[in-house]
Amino acid sequence: MLVLLFYSALMVTLPVVTFFVSQYAIETYLDTTNSRSYIYATASSVIVIHIILAIFVYYAYKEDKVVPFPPEKED
Numbered sequence: 001m002l003v004l005l006f007y008s009a010l011m012v013t014l015p016v017v018t019f020f021v022s023q024y025a026i027e028t029y030l031d032t033t034n035s036r037s038y039i040y041a042t043a044s045s046v047i048v049i050h051i052i053l054a055i056f057v058y059y060a061y062k063e064d065k066v067v068p069f070p071p072e073k074e075d
Contacts, residue, residue: 015045
C-alpha cells in the first residue's frame, strides 16, 4: 500500500515540476516561442509519466506474490 501511495505522489508531483522546469529552461536557453515551449514541456511531462508508470509496473511484476496453499485434507 505504501508503494502505491509513493508512486501516486510521484505521478502528481513530478510531471508538474518537469513541465515548469523544462518550460523555463526551453524559453531561457533555446529562445523559442511560448507555444513551442508549451509543446516541448508537455512532451517532457508525458515522458516522465511513462517512465514512472514503467518503473511501477516493473516493481509490481517483480514483487513477491504470496499465494496461500489450500489446507491439506486429513483422511
